[in-house]
Each structure stands twice: as C-alpha cells, then as structure tokens.
Amino acid sequence: MPKVLVANRGEIAIRILRSARELGWDTVSIYMEDDASHAGFADEAVKLNSVSDFMNVDTIVNAAIQTQSTHLHPGYGFLSENPSLPIALSLARRGSVRVIFIGPTADTLRIASDKMLSRDFAMSLNINIAPGTRVSSASDVRSFAKAAGVGYPVMIKALDGGGGRGIRVVESEEGVEEAFKRCLGESPSKQVFAEKAFTGPGWKHIEVQVIGDGTGAVNHFWERECSVQRRFQKIVEMAPSGLSRKAVQPLIDASLKLASHLKYKGLGTFEYLVNAVTNSWIFLEINPRVQVEHTITEEVTDVDLVRVQLLLFSSSRFSLASLSLSNPPPPPSSFAVQLRLTAEDPARGFQLAPGTITSSEIVWPQGRGVRIDTWLSQGPGASSGEAKWIVGTDLDSLLAKIIVRGRSFEEMNQKARRALRELRVDSQAVKTNATVLAGVLDHPNWVSGTIDTLWLERNLPSVLELGEQAVGQRTKTKGLDNKQKTISSSAAVGPGTTLLQPGSLFHLSLSGDSRPSTKHTITLSSLATNAFPEKLSGTLQSSFFPGSTTPLSFELTQSTSAAVSSGDFELADPNDKSHVAAPMTGKVVEVHPAILASGHDKEMRLVRKGEPLLILSVMKMENVVAAPSDGYVGRVGRGLRVGVVFGEVPKATIEFPVVHTKVPRPPKQGKESTLMKSSSAGKGNLCIQ
Known part of the structure; x- marks a missing residue:
C-alpha cells in the first residue's frame, strides 16, 4: 500500500491528502503547533519545531523515513523545486526501499529552478526569450540597459525567486540601485539576472x-x-x-x-x-x-x-x-x-x-x-464546536x-x-x-x-x-429603505461592527498602586459616530461626575501613545503626523544610516523623501518603509535594530512597531534653500521608532 508524506501545509496539503485518500493511500502530514488544520486530513502527522523546518531537507527526509512513507509529495513552494530533496531521498533508503519523490528528476529541477539555466535551455531549442544576462552589481544592470536593443524598462530577477519574490521593474537608471538590492535580498542564493522588460498594454x-x-x-x-x-x-x-x-x-x-x-x-x-x-x-x-x-x-x-x-x-x-x-x-x-x-x-x-x-x-x-x-x-476527526x-x-x-x-x-x-x-x-x-x-x-x-x-x-x-x-x-436587506438609518443619528453608523446603542451601560473597575478598588458606571446617552474601535463619539453620563445630570460629549479615538511599550518595542502615536509607521510585522533587515548615526551631526542624520528608512522582510519579500518627506533623525525608539522581528501587538493599539518622522520647517526666505545647509531645518526631526 503506498504511503505518501505531504511536505507542505495549508490548502495544497489538504488537496493532495484528499486525492491520496481517494486512491486508498495512507497519508502523513507535517505541521506546526499553531498551523495544524491540514493535519486533520491525514492518517498520521509529524510535528515540526519551526517554519524553517519546512525548508530543511534533512528534517523532511527524516520524517519520511521515520513514518515509513513510500512517497513524498512536495506540493508547491518550500522544497518543491529544490533538487537536493530528491537526491537526499534517493540516498536515504530504508533497507532496500527508497522514498519516491513525486516530481521531476533532480536534473530537471536543477534547470527549472534556475531562471537563467531555463532561459539557456530554451534558447538551445530556438525558443524565444528576452535579452538578458547575469548581473552581480547595480553597475552591471546599468551597463546591460545601455546595450543595443535593450534600454529601459529593465526587469531584475532572482535566479531562484518565485511567487512575486525577487522581481523588480526598473523604469530608469535612478531606480537601479534600490531594485537590485531588494532582489538580491529576496534571493536565497544571492544571485540575480537582468532582462529586457516586456510590460504595459497588450502584454499578458x-x-x-x-x-x-x-x-x-x-x-x-x-x-x-x-x-x-x-x-x-x-x-x-x-x-x-x-x-x-x-x-x-x-x-x-x-x-x-x-x-x-x-x-x-x-x-x-x-x-x-x-x-x-x-x-x-x-x-x-x-x-x-x-x-x-x-x-x-x-x-x-x-x-x-x-x-x-x-x-x-x-x-x-x-x-x-x-x-x-x-x-x-x-x-x-x-x-x-x-x-x-x-x-x-x-x-x-x-x-x-x-x-x-x-x-x-x-x-x-x-x-x-x-x-x-x-x-x-x-x-x-476534528472535535465539534467552533474552530x-x-x-x-x-x-x-x-x-x-x-x-x-x-x-x-x-x-x-x-x-x-x-x-x-x-x-x-x-x-x-x-x-x-x-x-x-x-x-x-x-x-x-x-x-x-x-x-x-x-x-x-x-x-x-x-x-x-x-x-x-x-x-x-x-448588506442590503429586502424591506429596508436604503435611506433609513439604523440608529436615529445620521452619523451613528460607521465601519465598526461592534453593536453599541444609546442606553448601553458599562461597569468600570479601577485598582492599583495600593489604592482601594473603585467602581464606576458609564452610560451611553447618544451616539454620533460608531466606528468602534477606531472611533466612537456621542454623549455619556458617568459616576465619575457624581450629581451631574447633563450628558457629557465625548470622542474616543483609537490611538497608541509613543510612550506606550509593547514588549520590547516602543510604539508611536498614529495621530501624530510626524510619525511614520512600519506598516507590518516583519524582520528588520536594513535601516537607513541616519538611524544608526548618533551625536549632533545633522548631516549624518539627514534623510531625503523617498529614501528607505527601514527594510522589513515579510514572507521572504523585502518591504520598504520610505521617508515621506525630507528630515533629520531626532530619536530612535526602543527595540529598533537590524535582525529584530517585530511581533504582533494587541488590536487596541496601532498594531505594529513604527517609524516616526517630522518634516523640517522650510528655510526662511533668502537663506540657503537646501536642507543640508538650512539652519532652520534643524527644528524638524525624524523620530525613528
């Protein structure tokens, strides 16, 4: 009886496991603690220690051997295009039996997983390819663009990229340096090539x-x-x-x-x-x-x-x-x-x-x-109840x-x-x-x-x-007038989905600092805007103000103070326009030199609009947090450094660690107009957090 280990996760693992079961095969899945939904579709499951194990040839091969699998299906992504996996499986025999890799041979994978080798192979068969060449520097890309019949735009690609990773289109010479760095950073082998870009209307x-x-x-x-x-x-x-x-x-x-x-x-x-x-x-x-x-x-x-x-x-x-x-x-x-x-x-x-x-x-x-x-x-085999x-x-x-x-x-x-x-x-x-x-x-x-x-x-x-x-x-419901308001105030309904109505009563208990616990009540008298948790406004009555019978106007806006700490990171205030937020959770792989600079040398701390303040690696793609304006680094928040992984923070906050900026005040008329020489520009600082 065949027995297949599916070396993948998510929907593709489920897809493969289902087909294998239909054929009567025994099935094995691999999973992680917080990512196990697909494992419920297999007969057996092997727990991995981390995401990196999905990319570890030895770990995957050992799992196949230990579960006595006869076949291994790699799905897509992870190790599916790595010739090392079928080679390792062929060598790791269990007695006289080896685990069969469900995919092309290692020789085929070697060609297919390298985009330049694939291009060379196609060219040897007189199949049309775009002009292209291997490049090892941004200078090589610029030289390629200047070659006869090339010009801009140019496509820079990682030899081993995929899923949109390691690919950038460069429209002009000015964008080459940054695009080359990003593609190189997203290439596991640190190898890239350039080819003439065929983009725009008509190209499918x-x-x-x-x-x-x-x-x-x-x-x-x-x-x-x-x-x-x-x-x-x-x-x-x-x-x-x-x-x-x-x-x-x-x-x-x-x-x-x-x-x-x-x-x-x-x-x-x-x-x-x-x-x-x-x-x-x-x-x-x-x-x-x-x-x-x-x-x-x-x-x-x-x-x-x-x-x-x-x-x-x-x-x-x-x-x-x-x-x-x-x-x-x-x-x-x-x-x-x-x-x-x-x-x-x-x-x-x-x-x-x-x-x-x-x-x-x-x-x-x-x-x-x-x-x-x-x-x-x-x-x-899952238990009943909410998943x-x-x-x-x-x-x-x-x-x-x-x-x-x-x-x-x-x-x-x-x-x-x-x-x-x-x-x-x-x-x-x-x-x-x-x-x-x-x-x-x-x-x-x-x-x-x-x-x-x-x-x-x-x-x-x-x-x-x-x-x-x-x-x-x-969201329209038959019988409901589209102009009819679900709450009496025309501004009461916002994008929030939390049901809050006038008359809602809340109990608030406060304690701490060796003080006795106190209890208060808050009653919503009316609502003007309900976009909770982003924004909530209206009138309320509260035992905070005993004896008062007049409802008080209030406005609650979701905010995270820059002074608030989330673990090892210092968070920013999203309502402060001088702050620039890192928009996602990820690993910091590069920061602007001005962030690393210390002391009072303003020229060292200067950043220009559009320059990358921070490079975050998310799912192997490098994301640029760019400066929205010219400015100076004024302060680096706690926890920001190369190599650190920003973790998710509670939804009640801005959700992610951030980068803050302040725009330099414009130079006085008649003075030097460049930021580098402007004495008045020092009043505006970039606050990096």
Whole structure:
C-alpha cells in the first residue's frame, strides 16, 4: 500500500491528502503547533519545531523515513523545486526501499529552478526569450540597459525567486540601485539576472499546463491567463485565456518541445509573456510542480491533475497512454476563474493583515460551479464546536482559493460576482483583499479582456471603488429603505461592527498602586459616530461626575501613545503626523544610516523623501518603509535594530512597531534653500521608532 508524506501545509496539503485518500493511500502530514488544520486530513502527522523546518531537507527526509512513507509529495513552494530533496531521498533508503519523490528528476529541477539555466535551455531549442544576462552589481544592470536593443524598462530577477519574490521593474537608471538590492535580498542564493522588460498594454502572462511520464511522452491541458497581478504576484487567474487557439498554439508547441527534451515527469507549468496585439511572445520560466492555479485547469478539462500525478508515480505500469492521456485534449468548452483570497489590507497598501479567525466569522459561498480550496477548515476527526485559526506572518497570506466555473465567460463571471457577494470574512478578525477581487470582476477591462501584467497597479483606485460598491450591495436587506438609518443619528453608523446603542451601560473597575478598588458606571446617552474601535463619539453620563445630570460629549479615538511599550518595542502615536509607521510585522533587515548615526551631526542624520528608512522582510519579500518627506533623525525608539522581528501587538493599539518622522520647517526666505545647509531645518526631526 503506498504511503505518501505531504511536505507542505495549508490548502495544497489538504488537496493532495484528499486525492491520496481517494486512491486508498495512507497519508502523513507535517505541521506546526499553531498551523495544524491540514493535519486533520491525514492518517498520521509529524510535528515540526519551526517554519524553517519546512525548508530543511534533512528534517523532511527524516520524517519520511521515520513514518515509513513510500512517497513524498512536495506540493508547491518550500522544497518543491529544490533538487537536493530528491537526491537526499534517493540516498536515504530504508533497507532496500527508497522514498519516491513525486516530481521531476533532480536534473530537471536543477534547470527549472534556475531562471537563467531555463532561459539557456530554451534558447538551445530556438525558443524565444528576452535579452538578458547575469548581473552581480547595480553597475552591471546599468551597463546591460545601455546595450543595443535593450534600454529601459529593465526587469531584475532572482535566479531562484518565485511567487512575486525577487522581481523588480526598473523604469530608469535612478531606480537601479534600490531594485537590485531588494532582489538580491529576496534571493536565497544571492544571485540575480537582468532582462529586457516586456510590460504595459497588450502584454499578458500566459502559462501552459504540461504533464509527462518520464519517457519523453508529454501532453498538455491547454493554457491559463494570469495577468491580474500585484508586484508580479498572481491574484486572479482564468482558464482558458481570451487568446485565439491560433495564438496559443505556438506556446503549446514550445512547452511540449521543452518538456519532451527534459523527459519531464509529473505536472509542470511553462510560462510566457504574450502580446495580445501582435501575438509575439517570449518564454519566461518553468514551474516544475503542481501550480497554485491548477484548479481552473481541472475545472475546464474535467481531469483531476493531482490524482493523475499520484498515479504516474505509484507504479511503473502507469504511463500517459495507460491513463488515456496521450492524445491532445479537445479545446475547453467552458471557463473557470480562480480568485486568491489573501489576508491583506488593500486600504493600507496591501499590508499583511495577521489575526485570529473563527469558523463563526466566515461564510463561504456555495452553489453550482463554486469550489472553495482553503486551510480554514477542519479534518474529519476534528472535535465539534467552533474552530479557530491563526493567520500569522511567517507563512503565505493566502486564505482560500475561490474557484468558479461557467459554460461561457459571461456565466463564469456572473457566478464569480455572486460568490464574492456571498463571501463573509469578519474584517475585525482578519482584513482581506475581497474588494480587489470584486472590483476586478466588475471592471470593464476585465470583461473586454484588455488586461495586462501591470494593469492592476495602474487601475487600483478604480478597482477598489468598484469593489467597495460590489461588496456593499450584499448588506442590503429586502424591506429596508436604503435611506433609513439604523440608529436615529445620521452619523451613528460607521465601519465598526461592534453593536453599541444609546442606553448601553458599562461597569468600570479601577485598582492599583495600593489604592482601594473603585467602581464606576458609564452610560451611553447618544451616539454620533460608531466606528468602534477606531472611533466612537456621542454623549455619556458617568459616576465619575457624581450629581451631574447633563450628558457629557465625548470622542474616543483609537490611538497608541509613543510612550506606550509593547514588549520590547516602543510604539508611536498614529495621530501624530510626524510619525511614520512600519506598516507590518516583519524582520528588520536594513535601516537607513541616519538611524544608526548618533551625536549632533545633522548631516549624518539627514534623510531625503523617498529614501528607505527601514527594510522589513515579510514572507521572504523585502518591504520598504520610505521617508515621506525630507528630515533629520531626532530619536530612535526602543527595540529598533537590524535582525529584530517585530511581533504582533494587541488590536487596541496601532498594531505594529513604527517609524516616526517630522518634516523640517522650510528655510526662511533668502537663506540657503537646501536642507543640508538650512539652519532652520534643524527644528524638524525624524523620530525613528
């Protein structure tokens, strides 16, 4: 009986475990203390000590050996493209039995996991690629851009990046230095390359789903379009693309040619950029694993890709021919879309939004043609009652994949729009990008198919506006006048979801400093604004003022004083405009030299608008906290240093440690106008916390 260890977590682990169980295989999962929902779908589970164990070849191999697994499925991410894993499995035999890696050979992974080797391999087969070269410095990038036929924009990429990590577009020479540093920081191997960027209107991201049995026999399951991206991270994917079959065929041919020469085994995705106007195209890369968006290919081809993948590795008797997969499939007659629901706050620049969420705080859409793949679920052995999941900062922000199928693009889009209106995720628990997803589906450019890889970033304001309108429609109730106020005051209802009404009574107990405990009451007389906990205002009566019968006006605004401590960190006051907040939890990997400077030398403490004050690494992506204006560092708050990991702080505070700035006062007229020489500029300081 085969026994598979799934070396992954989340929704993809559940997806693989389910297919394995359907085939009658025994299953093993790996998990962490606060991330175990997928483990409930396996027969056995091995507990890991930390997130880093998911990337540790020895740890994963030992888990497979100790559980007597016959197979190991890496899913995607983590070690799925690391050739060291299949090599280690082949050497770590249990007696005469070795653990079979469900994926391509180590030689194939070596080529596919290195973007330059993939480019070289494609070029050797006369497949179109963009001009590019390895670079070891920002100077190399600038020299490449000056080469004949290149110019700006230029794309800088990590050789081993993925999921949007290690990729930056540079529009001019001025942006090269910073982009190079960020890509280098996001590359595990610290290797990057540069290539001519093909971006802008007309350029679409198209990928071809390929399968092979290791003999040279390969086949395809048509293509997907993944052009709706933010920072080159896919958000919305569709199958098939809106391109004609004639435009798609060269990509199919190139993919099969590459896969056949590799004697590819298992699932793989071959990615391209295609100009929808001219039909010109270039090869991008190979993803040698099951892809996040494999779901939509399954929907339009009616093939369980993971099941087929498992069967190919279960016995030598299985081949594409024996599985009736050797003939080219007919073109898809339906459409499917995948919407990636993530724990990110679009209103705050897509900042990671960690938190804790319970099963009562989620309502998933249902109905014909709607499928939900999520780790916010419980296995068959879970106890009854409310479930709770922690959305942390160490792992991917993906909460769920909402997959919708229809017989036509129009039907698919209608169903998907309806699904998003049914979706509920309590925003007080975890913020999500649901408004962005809804806005994309309602946008005329999506409907007309005029989307390109930078479209979302250019059109985000209109997408958010459409999304807010779409999501807002789901709160309307039949029989309720839209103009009717749920509370008598027209300003009483805000974005807060906490039910507070006039007449609400609260008891307050105070104690401390060896003083006797005192008790007070607070009664809300009326409400003007209810956006609790962000803001609450109105009138109240309180025993703080005995004998008073006149309600007192109050305004409660969520704030964190800069003097308040959260663990080892000093927090800022979000109402002070001189403060700049670090927008997310993450590891500090770099700080501006002015933050490290000490003493009274103002030139050492000067920062310019747009300069990176702080670099935070979150989920292996480097995020820049930039200076919003020119200024001087006045004070460095407690706890801020390179290497420290900012932890999440209570919701009642600003939520994260921060960086504060003050804008220098403008120089007096007639004096030197530059900040470096302005005597009056010293009155304004940057307060870094």
